Amino acid sequence: MNDYHRQTAYTREGLGGHALDWGCQPEPFKRYRQRQPIPLEPARPPGAAFLDLALAWPPPAHDPAGPLDAAGLAAALLLAAGITARAWDGPEAPGLRAAASAGALYPAELYVAACGITGLDDGLYHFCPAGPGLTPLWDGPLAAALGRMLGQTPSALTFALTAMYWRSLWKYRGRAYRYCLLDAGHMLANLELACAAWGHGQRTCLDFPDRSLNVFLGLASDDEAALALVQAGPRPAQPGPENPGLPPLDRQALPLSPRVGRDATVLMAHAAGDLEGPGGTRLWPSLRASAPPRPLPPPQNGGPGLLATVRARRSRRNFIPGGLDLAALSRLLTAALPAPGPCQATLLLGPGGEMPAGAYLHLPQERALALLKASDQRRDLAQACLGQLWVGQASMSLVLWADLELLEERGGPRTYRHAMLAAGRAGQRLYLAATALGLGCCGVGAFYDQEVAAIAGLPPTAQPLYVLACGPIKGGMR
Template identity: 35%
Template sequence: MGNDYIEAARIFHEVTKHSYTSVRSSPHFLDWDIKPLPYKIYPGAASVALPRDLNLSSTPTLAALSSYVPADFSAPIDTPALTRILFCADGLTRHKRVGADDYHFRAAPSAGALYPIEIYVAASDVDVLENGLYHFSPADLRMTGLRRGDWRSYIAEAAAQRPSIRHASVVIALSAIYWRSEWKYRARAYRYCYWDAGTLLANLLAAAAAEEISAEVITAFEDPALEKLLGIDGEREGMIALVALGRSDQPATPSPQIEPLTLESIPLSAKDEVYQDRVKMHRESRLVTADEVAMVSAAKLESAPSESPPSANALHLETITSEESAGLGETILRRGSSRAFAQQAITAEELATILAASSVHPQADFPALTEIYLIVNAAEGLEPGAYYYNRDGRAFELLKAGNFRGEAGYLCLEQPLGMDCSALVVYMADLERALHALGNRGYGYAHLEAGILGGRAYLAAYSLGRGATGLTFYDDDTTKFFEPHAAGKSPLWMVALGIPRSRMKS
């Protein structure tokens, strides 16, 4: 029925909720024999090796997170800079062997370390790199050639003639291979794919800023046109977002005649399962015509009560200077996902710094949809309790005081991480407001923004020597905990912040 049929998103959200009962009444057993490959491989295609002497940026992470580079002041993009941006977004940072299995860890966090997001690169003005469409392979730091030519005009036409695309040096396209995440998380994986795209974008945008290269996220486009360009089916692998990188002095030329992409990729597993709830949700959120793209691009949100100025008793806390954070390259190589916290306090200044650095809305074509709530378990200088964080005013508003470690642990599916962390950050949104303005597309946008903000919180925390991990949750119970302030809002993602237990032992 299309993007305007918002009942599709309502139904999907309801059937994919977690509750105390649903988690226990619907057990899911992982079939390790069909676990999907973590990489998309084109065995018959030629590829280009990217530079391996990365020399990652030493720009303070907090500065990279808070920087915005206007397109007119963007530095040119050469191959080493492009490689650093791609590596920081999705590069292979380390691997670990556990029993008979190899675990490959990448630059950005991913739910279950399943990495469903693929990166395609349309290069048009990158020194020695031939103009063309490529697929980025994080496993071996190579780019597989898919199509020759300048594809900016084609992509811009599919995206309502977005000026940043027509003038970009590089356009990056992100897609999701849903089965990678569905293997573990079933239909709810659709949400997780947007989180994962968001954390990847958080890294990518910070890396671009560190290179003094402009970056704009674009999410309104004609899905079929881009699916045809990338050679994806739109159901098992679907579009998520575009990123216009840099500004080129070379005008976009008419794109070549598009032909079907005949390159075959290796099957991810012996078989995959199709979760119809996820398939329906994605179908009903695709934009098919130029008119649909124009309507979503021009949509305006109704104002929300929580966008008002902070209340009179709101706390404005001191923040740490950018220079006190580790360099971006060091942070990305250091980043992991904490598996246990020490029930120790971070400082209120550290928490305020993490939220201030991570909550700025990215340069993007979609509006700010996400609101931030948190449970503070232990932060020196801040009373334990439940808070609302005003993104615009950078202020903490106390909703209720008290020790809520038990509640925090329960809400994130009874995981000790929520109970033991210093603060549990909860990203929420009024989904009805988003759907009425943006259609079903707004559902993905809200989760994508939560992923970006949460991904930035990861980077900010690790740059200060702290830890972070992403968590899922009991949906309705989380809303109830933060009521009445959070009435009508839905949790999108949680990120726990604190001091990793292993660090305390070392």
């Protein structure tokens, strides 16, 4: 998997641009041949503040914010993957979604298996943000079947996040698998927060038997695949049979374009991480800093609600000079990376804030930063991000990285999916935290990998996964 990441690194010599085939531009929505979506119930949005949810992570048990019903489910689906804005004025303008997406190509799709939800028949559904609606794919209680597949107690809701590779491949070719994982991580962050706000308990599952789950969801194996699952809600009273029989056959989707391309690099990268059974608990390598860490103050919660924050979130690149104080840094970093995981963060700070300009290692367990280099690296970073100069204007950039070799050695090739999904999740949470604080944020997937690694002072065996720029913006609230 380390090999896939290295193979798809951008270099100044090997960017290999290509013309986009506009006749084959992929459809942004998945539609089924013989099945029509049913409209979503009017959503009952949760009231919790985004920062209250994001800073107390993993979510502690609390009283549910509403019953397990179709209105609560509608809110969770819209918060995860709904349309929240238009790219420009007018009904024909493409929808921009709740979660950021590389190139606004939206390769990630969302499914839900519901069991014992008031106002919704038991079954498997596909969520279509256009409408928005739920396409019924399989009738009946499927909670026990899914519970068995995942080696977990059956739950009232099982959400599945998948990727349709062609949407991203069309533009990004072999590097597309990176974006599919990062995008799915962005959507996963929103879904996890929505479930936390609903308050019926939740569990994210990234290790599952791929072949069985893809068949269960009715996915065309070479074009799309499940990447992440979230179980929510208690064990249903009638979870259904563990072996529900063969899935229905009449759930083929329309092709995304007249020609749908495939890429062997992407297929092999995904297949390398496949599992045959459910996974156990994972332990991630911990970080050690060479310089004495400087603690950040405890982050303050409060601020706008989750719904308002998700609706207001956009990729903003109009950064203006101005440093971040320690209180803002603490909120941003704790919300984005509340606990140690498979991906690490190095922070590049410009001048004008409470911390001197420089590169810092983020230590989530200590809630602290350790100095790596005492110089402002942001202009070099902008050049390394394919010359996207606005990156250099942002007060802070986050380089999310992992030692992929070490992860694979300890936990097998599936760890690549864990690391990239974790990077996407952290990215979405940083976007939301920035929005809640009146700051701007934008993800950067296009960078010369080795240059970013050198600028961020990564260990020799580590590789950058994702970059995000963040800071005060023109017209912002600060």
